[in-house]
Amino acid sequence: MIRQTLPLIAIAALAACSAPAGPSKVTVADLWCRAAPVGAPAGGCYVTLTASANDRLVAVETTAADHGEIHTMEMDGGVMRMRPLKDGIDLPAGEAVALKPGGMHLMIIAPKATLAAGGSVPLTLRFAKAEPLTLSAPIRQVGAAMGGMEHH
Numbered sequence: 818m819i820r821q822t823l824p825l826i827a828i829a830a831l832a833a834c835s836a837p838a839g840p841s842k843v844t845v846a847d848l849w850c851r852a853a854p855v856g857a858p859a860g861g862c863y864v865t866l867t868a869s870a871n872d873r874l875v876a877v878e879t880t881a882a883d884h885g886e887i888h889t890m891e892m893d894g895g896v897m898r899m900r901p902l903k904d905g906i907d908l909p910a911g912e913a914v915a916l917k918p919g920g921m922h923l924m925i926i927a928p929k930a931t932l933a934a935g936g937s938v939p940l941t942l943r944f945a946k947a948e949p950l951t952l953s954a955p956i957r958q959v960g961a962a963m964g965g966m967e968h969h
């Protein structure tokens with residue numbers, strides 16, 4: 818059985834690579850978007866990215882909202898503020914870079930539909946070197962930390 822599966826995997830890998838292998842490949846883990854109430858002006862999405870060679874996340878696109886942005890959260894005079902990262906996020910080779918609540922995150926601006934738990938958001942991540950990745954991010958309800966937001 819094992820002897821038969823190996824060549825099949827090799828063929829599938831070749832078929833997936835229509836272009837020559839790029840200088841880097843980015844691995845995605847823990848991709849999700851936070852559920853948001855009806856009419857929310859924006860939604861947050863989170864992901865852990867690991868690039869095989871030095872790379873950079875430069876943009877996020879989605880068909881589910883007006884547009885996507887890459888944000889960071891920083892303390893500014895004792896207040897947590899979000900601001901767009903115009904140069905994107907550095908992805909050092911082999912290092913897992915986590916975008917998570919309270920830190921760097923993806924933001925989808927003006928969602929076209931309510932971000933309801935159980936649904937999903939199509940996201941395209943664009944990198945400086947690696948091929949873009951189009952993914953489906955599951956929408957998850959975040960409980961206690963979001964206070965009354967789930968009681969709409």
Ligand SMILES: [Cu+2]
Nearest residue numbers: 888899922924
């Ligand atoms: Cu944001």
